[in-house]
Amino acid sequence: MIVNPSTFAAWLQEAMQLPADDGRRQIIRIGSDRDFGLLARHISRQRRTQPMLGRIQPLRLIRAISCPVLPEGKLASAPFISSVETDSRVKLHVGAGGASSGKGRSLEGAVIPWGIRHIRAPQAWTKSKGDQIRIGVIDTGVDYAHPDLRHCLSRGFNVLNRQLLPYDDNGHGTHIAGTIAAYARQKGIIGVAPQALIHPVKAFDHQGGAFVSDIIAGIEWCVSNGIDIINMSFGMKTYSKALEAAVLTAHRAGLIIVASSGNEGKQAEIDYPARFRQVIAVGATTRRGRIASFSNAGKGIDIYAPGEKIYSTWLRGKYNELSGTSMATSHVSGVVALMLAKRPGLKPLRVKALLKRHARFIVSSGKKIGGIKELHALRAVAAVSKSAKR
Known part of the structure; x- marks a missing residue:
């Protein structure tokens, strides 16, 4: 006994x-x-x-x-x-992808991918660029040598091998990091919050798989190291009391957690951890501002963001175009960084409320779809700026 x-x-x-x-x-x-x-x-x-x-x-x-x-x-x-x-095992939320030559509008010779333009992030940069906001990306690691990411990469953590840096051997984590905070002057791309800091937390192996315990260890590192935002572009179907406890502890510590809803195209069910109340749950939209066919949808989703054919950084200094609610989530994390840089100390539920209130309605056939909204960086940052002046 x-x-x-x-x-x-x-x-x-x-x-x-x-x-x-x-x-x-x-x-x-x-x-x-x-x-x-x-x-x-x-x-x-x-x-x-x-x-x-x-x-x-x-x-x-x-x-x-x-x-x-x-x-x-x-x-x-x-x-x-x-x-x-x-x-339990957890999987990344990514769909089809492939090598791409680069698409978007240029600024000083660099590309601003369509999703970042779509949410009006460039217009928000006069107010905030996410300066020094710390974002923990719990994912496959990051390509430390990528020229568009060198400026933003800060200390990270390798859950799978604590003696090594969180090097990316898959590509997904590098793609997420690029959408959040990439910056290039001449050749490359610009992310949503180009002055934010990325803290890569490698919890997923080269095949894009992880255990719940690996995720919890990553959350623990983020809480212990004063991270402001956690990006979780992954999920699972089964409920985990242990994962919920970790998310709740991070939430109470003031960390803002953003998670993808899943890519099964379901109308009334989203994955964990996005399903937890303390998390900002993200669905994906297309170039036309419609809900992507692959995106999970329904009342459980707090906000939608671009997730179709998103162009971002990739391994060995390259670029790749991927689709998924993973990609949508990185847009939201970037906007949260813009908000926090303008007004540090915003509480997690306040951030969620502001994002939702100042998003734009998704329109279909000329009509608003009740309560379903898409991310709008300029409005969210402007709302924070106004409240900060009071």
């Missing part, structure tokens, strides 16, 4: 000696700070002599550990364990 964290830690050591697991993991939450502290310290002390304990990932933000699936009977006998859940 497991009666306290010490006996649990000893049992964990034995369990980790078993043959390699089948890839399934679980998240075990501990009921109190004291018990979690005891367990975490024991695991940390024993890792040098018990390298198999490296398969256990502490999640201090929610008083939990992630580890390979363990026998249920043993866990049920531990009174200090508050919950056990599957450590």
